[in-house]
Amino acid sequence: MTYLMKYPIAMRKVQEELRQKVKDKGFVKEEDIQQLPYFKAVIKEAMRLQPAVPLLVPRESIQKCSLGGYEIPAKTIIHWGENPDEFKPERFVGKSVDVKGSNFELIPFGAGRRICPGIHIGLATVEIALANLLYAFDWEMPAEMKSEDLDMDVLPGLTMHKKNALCLVAINRV
Numbered sequence: 001m002t003y004l005m006k007y008p009i010a011m012r013k014v015q016e017e018l019r020q021k022v023k024d025k026g027f028v029k030e031e032d033i034q035q036l037p038y039f040k041a042v043i044k045e046a047m048r049l050q051p052a053v054p055l056l057v058p059r060e061s062i063q064k065c066s067l068g069g070y071e072i073p074a075k076t077i078i079h080w081g082e083n084p085d086e087f088k089p090e091r092f093v094g095k096s097v098d099v100k101g102s103n104f105e106l107i108p109f110g111a112g113r114r115i116c117p118g119i120h121i122g123l124a125t126v127e128i129a130l131a132n133l134l135y136a137f138d139w140e141m142p143a144e145m146k147s148e149d150l151d152m153d154v155l156p157g158l159t160m161h162k163k164n165a166l167c168l169v170a171i172n173r174v
């Protein structure tokens with residue numbers, strides 16, 4: 001949600017897609033989510049930039065090395081992709097990359113025999129909650145808040161938490 005507030009074009013696109021597909025049904029259901037390629041891409045892009053479990057991705061280089069002609073210092077966190085720090089869901093649209101452990105560039109649930117066993121319930125919960133918030137409400141920052149006040153700071157821990165809560169004004173649309 002924080003990224004969508006920071007990138008209003010992505011917010012507009014994802015809400016348009018949701019409202020066009022779900023129409024006036026009043027609630028986004030799990031089966032609707034499969035018909036929402038841009039929304040799916042938003043989830044992947046958020047998981048690429050801010051994985052919920054910090055130890056796996058992003059990775060940190062353990063020693064100085066050279067990669068594709070670039071010198072990478074030790075202890076550098078690496079985000080991949082074109083304009084890697086930018087929130088750009090389009091990078092996943094029309095691509096077969098998913099989060100289920102077979103595409104190693106995106107493994108927010110891990111991969112292999114220790115892959116998260118809660119992957120399906122975890123993903124469905126995040127998707128249903130976010131989809132309904134975006135479908136049913138428009139979101140604005142409180143009057144005194146500016147775009148540059150939005151921050152991505154996280155608190156370290158077993159899972160990542162936002163350091164500063166995101167407080168927004170919800171405007172009902174259904």
Ligand code: HEM
Nearest residue numbers: 052053056108109110111114115116117118121122123126
């Ligand atoms: C969006 C939500 C979630 C994310 C991003 C997530 C992510 C992860 C990651 C990255 C791992 C480490 C995998 C590895 O070591 O390769 C993991 C492990 C695990 N997760 Fe999740 N998880 C989520 C939700 C859940 C839920 C809802 C449950 C339980 C209902 C769950 C249960 C577990 C368990 C038991 C492990 C340890 C598996 C093992 O070490 O064999 N997770 N999760």
